[in-house]
Amino acid sequence: MKNVFTLLLLLLCAGSAMAQSANPGKLSGTMTDSLTSQPVPYANAVLKSGEKLISGAAADDKGTFELSNLPLGDFTLVLTYIGYKTKTIPVKLTAAQPTLTLGTIQLGTDSKMLAAVEVTGMKALVEDKGDRLVYNAEKDASNAGGTAADVLRKVPTLNVDLDGNVQMRGNSNIRVLINGKPSAMMARNLADALRQMPANVIKSIEVITSPGAKYDAEGSAGVINIITKKGLQGLNGSTNATLGNFNRGLGTSLNYRKNKIGISLSANGYQYRNVWENNLVRTTLVDRVPVSILTQQDNGDNTGTGGYGEMSIDYDPDSTSRINFSANVWGGNFPNNSTVRNRLTDAGGNELLAFRNERDFRNPYGNGQLDLGYTKTFKKPEQEFSLLTQFSRMPDNYFYDTETYSGADEITFRQHSANYSRNKEYTVQTDYVHPLEILSRRDTTSIKLEVGVKAILRDIGSEFRVEQSLDGNSPLVPDPAQSNDFDYMQRVYSGYASMRLNNKRKWGLNAGVRLEQTDIEGDFITTKTKLSNQYTNLIPSITLSKGFKNQTYKLSYTQRIQRPLIWYLNPWVNASDTLNLSTGNPYLDPELNHAVELAHNLNTDKGLSVNTALYWRYTDNAIEYLSTVNAYGVSLSMPQNIAKRKNYGVNVNVSGQLLKNWNLNSGADLRYVDLSSPGLNMQNDGFVLNFNMNSTYKLPKNYSLQAFGSVGTGWISLQGTSTGYYWHGVSAKKEFWDNKASVTLAVNNPLTRGITQTSERSGPNFESEARSFYVNRSARLSFEWRFGQMSEGGGRRSKKISNDDKAGR
Numbered sequence: 001m002k003n004v005f006t007l008l009l010l011l012l013c014a015g016s017a018m019a020q021s022a023n024p025g026k027l028s029g030t031m032t033d034s035l036t037s038q039p040v041p042y043a044n045a046v047l048k049s050g051e052k053l054i055s056g057a058a059a060d061d062k063g064t065f066e067l068s069n070l071p072l073g074d075f076t077l078v079l080t081y082i083g084y085k086t087k088t089i090p091v092k093l094t095a096a097q098p099t100l101t102l103g104t105i106q107l108g109t110d111s112k113m114l115a116a117v118e119v120t121g122m123k124a125l126v127e128d129k130g131d132r133l134v135y136n137a138e139k140d141a142s143n144a145g146g147t148a149a150d151v152l153r154k155v156p157t158l159n160v161d162l163d164g165n166v167q168m169r170g171n172s173n174i175r176v177l178i179n180g181k182p183s184a185m186m187a188r189n190l191a192d193a194l195r196q197m198p199a200n201v202i203k204s205i206e207v208i209t210s211p212g213a214k215y216d217a218e219g220s221a222g223v224i225n226i227i228t229k230k231g232l233q234g235l236n237g238s239t240n241a242t243l244g245n246f247n248r249g250l251g252t253s254l255n256y257r258k259n260k261i262g263i264s265l266s267a268n269g270y271q272y273r274n275v276w277e278n279n280l281v282r283t284t285l286v287d288r289v290p291v292s293i294l295t296q297q298d299n300g301d302n303t304g305t306g307g308y309g310e311m312s313i314d315y316d317p318d319s320t321s322r323i324n325f326s327a328n329v330w331g332g333n334f335p336n337n338s339t340v341r342n343r344l345t346d347a348g349g350n351e352l353l354a355f356r357n358e359r360d361f362r363n364p365y366g367n368g369q370l371d372l373g374y375t376k377t378f379k380k381p382e383q384e385f386s387l388l389t390q391f392s393r394m395p396d397n398y399f400y401d402t403e404t405y406s407g408a409d410e411i412t413f414r415q416h417s418a419n420y421s422r423n424k425e426y427t428v429q430t431d432y433v434h435p436l437e438i439l440s441r442r443d444t445t446s447i448k449l450e451v452g453v454k455a456i457l458r459d460i461g462s463e464f465r466v467e468q469s470l471d472g473n474s475p476l477v478p479d480p481a482q483s484n485d486f487d488y489m490q491r492v493y494s495g496y497a498s499m500r501l502n503n504k505r506k507w508g509l510n511a512g513v514r515l516e517q518t519d520i521e522g523d524f525i526t527t528k529t530k531l532s533n534q535y536t537n538l539i540p541s542i543t544l545s546k547g548f549k550n551q552t553y554k555l556s557y558t559q560r561i562q563r564p565l566i567w568y569l570n571p572w573v574n575a576s577d578t579l580n581l582s583t584g585n586p587y588l589d590p591e592l593n594h595a596v597e598l599a600h601n602l603n604t605d606k607g608l609s610v611n612t613a614l615y616w617r618y619t620d621n622a623i624e625y626l627s628t629v630n631a632y633g634v635s636l637s638m639p640q641n642i643a644k645r646k647n648y649g650v651n652v653n654v655s656g657q658l659l660k661n662w663n664l665n666s667g668a669d670l671r672y673v674d675l676s677s678p679g680l681n682m683q684n685d686g687f688v689l690n691f692n693m694n695s696t697y698k699l700p701k702n703y704s705l706q707a708f709g710s711v712g713t714g715w716i717s718l719q720g721t722s723t724g725y726y727w728h729g730v731s732a733k734k735e736f737w738d739n740k741a742s743v744t745l746a747v748n749n750p751l752t753r754g755i756t757q758t759s760e761r762s763g764p765n766f767e768s769e770a771r772s773f774y775v776n777r778s779a780r781l782s783f784e785w786r787f788g789q790m791s792e793g794g795g796r797r798s799k800k801i802s803n804d805d806k807a808g809r
Contacts (some may be wrong), residue, residue, distance in 0.1 A: 025070030025093040026319065029102035031063040031079060033109070039063030040107055043081035047091075049073065054381060068319035071379055072098065084109055126156055126609070126655040126665045133157065133611065133653065135205040138229065140694070140706065144240075144733070144744035144782035146247060147272060148197035148226065153710055153727060155205050156611075156653040156667040158224070159690045166190055167715075168209065169615060169649055169671060171221035173562040173591060173623065178226050181371065181390070198249050198270050200240045200784065203229045209615070210543060210556040210597055213498040213512025214431075214450055217539040217561040221593070221617075229253070236788030244780025246273045255788075260316040269307040275754075275775035276300055282768035284633045290347040294579060294633045297341040306332020322375045331366035340577055344633055354407045359576045361400040368393050382435045382448065390427040397421060400576040404472065411472035417482075419464040419572040423565075429454035448500040450512075453493075460488040464572040485525040486571055488586065490563070493517045498541075506547030514539040518563065522586050524571075531586060537561055554599040562591035564623060568639045582625075582637040589641050593619045608656035619645040622675070624718050629766035642677040642718055661698040667691070675718045681764070682718050689713045702735040720761035720768075727755075727776075741785045748778045 027047065031040040045065040046056040054075060059065040070093060077089040084107040091100055127134045135155045137143050143151050153160045159167045168174050176190060206225040208215070215223060229238070237254040251268030280296040312326035340357040369392040376385045397420050404413035431452035438445040466482035469475065498512025515538055522531040541558035570584040599613040622645035627637045649671030657663050674685040692710035699705065709728040714721060731746035749755070754775040761768045 024095075024098040025072055026066070026068045026099045027070060027077070027091060027093070027102070028064070028066040028100075029105050031059055031065070031081075031105050031107055033084075034106040035109060037106075040081055040084065043079060043084070043107070046078045046080070048076045048078060069377055070098075071381070077102075079105065079107060081107065126653060126667075132206045132208045132225075135207070137199065137202045137204055140696070143199040143202070144242070144731070144742075144746060144780075144784065146199040146746065146748075146780070147194060148199060148202060149194040150748075151199050151202055151205060152194060152224075154692060154694050154708060155207060155224075157207050157209060157651055157669065159669070159712055160194075166194070166224075168207070168221040168224070169617065169647060169651065169669060171593075171617065171619070171645070171647065173593075174221045174224055175216075175218050176224045176226065179228055180225055197226075198242075198251060198268055200242070200249070200251060200782070201228045201253075201266070201268060203227045209613075210541070210558050210595060211560070212510050212541045212543065212558070213496040213514040213539065214452070216454075216494070217514055217516055217537060217559070218563060221560070236786070238784060238786045240782065240784040242780055242782045244778060246776075246778040247271070247780050262312075262314045264310070264312045267307070267309040269305075271303055271305050273303045274300070275302075277773040278770060279772075280768060280770045282629065282633070282635070282766055284629050284631065285765050285767065286631065288764075291631070292347065292352065292633050293345050293349075295343045295345075296579070298338055298577075300336065300338035302335045302337055304332060304334035306330070306334070320377045324371070324373050324375075326371045327369070329366065329368045331364075333362060333364045336361040336363070342579060344579075355412065356405045356409075357576075357578060358403045358405070359400060360402070361398075361576050363396075363398055365396045366394065380435055382433060384433045385431070387430045388428070390425070392423075392425045394423045395421070396423065398572065398574070400574070402576045402578065404578065413468070413470060413472050413578075414476065415466065415468040415575065415578075416476055417464065417466045417572075417575065419462060419570070421462045421570055421572070422460070424459040426457040426459075427455070443503050443505060445501060445503040450498045450500070451496065453495040455494075456490075456492040458488075458490040458492075460490070460569065462486045462488075462570050462572055466575075480526075482573065482575075484527060484571065486586065487523045487525060488569060489521045491519045492563075506552075508543075508545040508547075510541075510543040512541055514541075516561070518590075533589075535590070537592070550603045550605070552601045554597075554601070556595075556597045556599075558595050560593040560595065562593065562623065564588040564590065564639070568623065579633060580635045580637070585639050588623060588639060589621050591619050591621050591623055591641075593617060604656075606656070609654070611651075611653045613651045615647070615649050615651065617645075617647040624675075626680075626719060627761065627763060627766070629763070635766070642675065642682075643679060644674075644676050646674040648672045648674075663696045664693070665695075666693040673716045675716070677718060680718075684716060684718055684720070686716050686721065687713075688716060702739065704733045704735075706731045706733070714757075715759075717761075719763055720759060722759035723757055725755055725757055737785070740787065741783070744782045744784075746780050746782070749776050753777045 029045070031043045032038060033040055040063045041059060043059045043063065044056065045059065045067065047054040047067055047070065055067045055070055057065050057067055072093045072095060074090070074092050077091050079087040079089070087105065087107055089102070089105070093100060127136065133156050137151050140154065149160055152158050152166055157168055165172060166174060174190070204227045206227065208223040208225070211223050235256050237252065239252040240249070242249040247270070249268065249270035251266070253264070253266035255264045256262065276299065278296070278298040280294070280298070282294045283290050284292045284294070308328065308330040310326065310328035312324065314322055314324040316322050338359050340359065342353065342355055342357065343351065344353040345351050369390065371388070371390050373386060373388040377383065399418050400416075402415050403411055406412050429452060431450065434449045436447040436449065438447065463485045464483060466479045467476035468479055469477065494514060494516040496512060496514040498510065501509040515536070517536050518534060520533040524530070539559045539561065543554060543556035545552055545554040568584050568588055569586045571586050573581055573583040575581050595615065595617050597613055597615045599611065602608070602610040621641040622643070623639050624642050625637050626640045626642070627635050629635045649669060651667070651669045653667040655663070655665040668689070668691045670687065670689050672685070672687055676683040690710070690712040692708070694706070694708045696704060696706045707730050709726070711724065711726040713724045727749065728751070729746060729748040730750065731744055733742055733744045735742045754773050754777065756771060756773045758769065758771050
């Protein structure tokens with residue numbers, strides 16, 4: 001730890017020394033119409049050196065622009081806006097005159113363009129950015145009023161089942177970020193968290209299947225980065241409201257940026273309804289001979305309520321420095337109440353037990369997070385130093401009351417359980433980026449060197465207590481055997497170095513290595529039992545790419561590690577269903593994943609984009625929930641390290657504009673899954689296929705229609721399989737008030753009330769079949785109003801801590 005902070009101090013001192021060479025140049029002016037002399041608001045100003053982009057910004061509502069933090073030299077200023085002729089102006093910035101004010105610049109109208117232009121084109125829903133796929137959620141009308149789970153169902157390479165569980169190419173160990181930084185909300189239980197996040201706040205989703213060394217090694221499948229909507233310049237904001245039978249919400253945001261300071265505020269409240277029915281038949285085996293059969297009928301109808309708020313402030317003391325601070329809070333309560341009817345018979349069909357469980361399950365949760373960072377830029381474009389800190393605290397509590405009633409409807413058992421769980425996280429990191437350029441007679445090679453160090457301290461705790469009445473009528477009495485206090489400390493120290501290389505012949509190389517040291521200490525305080533572990537991982541990554549006109553080929557290899565988080569570690573036992581128990585496993589080892597990918601991307605002149613990838617993934621110590629059943633027919637589900645998980649697959653994504661007002665996007669993923677555990681004498685394999693399609697058609701008078709559909713053949717786990725599922729939806733959107741307001745009507749699964757999915761599981765001592773019915777026919781009406789200036793100019797993006805991901809954006 002001492003060495004880590006010594007290196008932090010050295011890098012900070014180096015950054016302060018290099019600050020003396022910051023770029024001193026500044027350029028400003030005001031663009032006006034050459035005929036009317038009126039300002040041309042939001043026009044674009046770009047500064048170039050040859051074909052190389054130096055800086056750029058959008059003008060404000062008065063046509064005024066300002067470019068700062070510029071190097072000295074000879075440049076070309078390019079001014080553009082729809083309906084006006086492009087204007088170029090040579091400029092020169094010298095040490096004697098680093099600041100240049102151009103005054104009023106007149107733009108001439110383009111009569112041909114004004115006569116012919118009709119803005120009907122649409123930004124592609126899916127874009128390939130080289131190292132990631134980007135789904136532009138804000139351009140998808142059917143997302144209005146939905147949840148983040150609805151949005152992720154449409155993202156290429158991702159699969160979301162009916163419970164909201166997310167997989168990336170067959171692996172559910174995914175690191176999910178919000179605006180490039182970790183979210184404890186997403187770490188607690190991803191499926192639940194996605195249902196609680198409104199789709200209205202999401203701008204785009206980034207999917208990174210082969211993260212480089214700059215990313216934390218955490219997240220064996222890859223990284224999902226959820227970008228939320230934020231204004232960047234001027235005063236602007238929005239408000240939205242949603243009313244539906246499964247989703248309701250109300251939210252607002254306000255953004256202000258002027259000169260050196262920017263402030264953003266947002267708040268949202270929401271509700272989500274979940275209706276389901278389960279039917280389970282499980283046979284208990286002894287020496288592979290049936291001894292009892294359990295039949296369960298389970299149903300629930302629950303509505304979760306929650307909200308969140310965020311405040312961020314950034315301040316630019318000069319043209320090369322930025323200090324940013326943000327605070328956000330999430331919170332809510334997601335109940336999971338249900339009625340469970342149980343019948344246990346022997347192998348001959350004679351009834352042994354028949355009773356009813358009434359479960360009252362509550363999960364009040366929350367998360368508070370603080371970020372403070374400093375970023376410094378220098379004379380060379382893209383040269384940058386940053387020092388970032390973060391603190392988060394997530395209380396994640398679980399309470400349940402369960403009551404058992406006999407066939408005569410007499411209470412026979414009562415139990416109350418309380419689990420107070422927390423996860424405090426402290427992080428500090430520093431990064432430095434240094435660009436280089438190598439010139440030769442035949443080529444120019446751009447190189448970007450990146451180094452950084454990071455330290456994370458995770459303080460996890462769980463205090464659980466159980467009180468019960470064995471006859472149901474007597475007072476509740478504490479049960480020490482089911483109560484304990486658990487402390488868990490995880491320290492992760494890491495450092496990385498990477499190099500990005502590109503040349504004019506379209507060769508690209510991204511290579512790096514990351515070293516991570518993990519120290520773990522655990523303590524069952526009540527029973528005085530301790531555990532400890534430590535391990536070191538050297539994580540290499542390399543991506544080689546070559547471009548040919550409108551095509552790019554890419555070959556990559558990387559390793560990833562998945563450390564078990566609190567959701568897997570918490571030893572609290574959920575016994576709200578007395579015949580189906582679940583718990584965490586504090587003795588889990590991390591997963592280590594190897595990933596190889598060969599990808600091809602084609603972009604035609606007509607806007608068609610085809611992304612194809614062949615991939616292979618191999619995971620050691622793979623983590624899966626496994627079930628065992630005792631002689632009394634009681635099941636215990638707990639995460640365990642199985643031996644190996646292999647995936648061989650092909651992924652194809654196609655997006656394009658069939659007509660000037662018709663977009664179509666689709667994706668398919670076919671993979672062969674091979675799971676094995678020699679120690680448990682288990683093995684399972686098979687093929688899995690997922691397919692989705694999304695189409696948008698823009699009509700006259702600001703109307704648009706959208707349709708979406710997805711289908712999957714099911715899941716394969718070590719202990720079983722499930723049948724397939726499908727999801728479809730349609731929506732209509734109308735924009736008005738000068739395109740600043742919109743109303744969207746969306747319907748999901750209108751052709752059926754719900755979807756039935758069957759899963760089969762087996763182990764040495766049981767066989768089971770479960771049929772689950774999910775009610776998901778829904779309709780919602782959403783209204784959104786955007787006010788103020790919505791320009792994207794006016795400043796740099798603040799950097800923040802990104803645990804288990806890339807270091808800032």
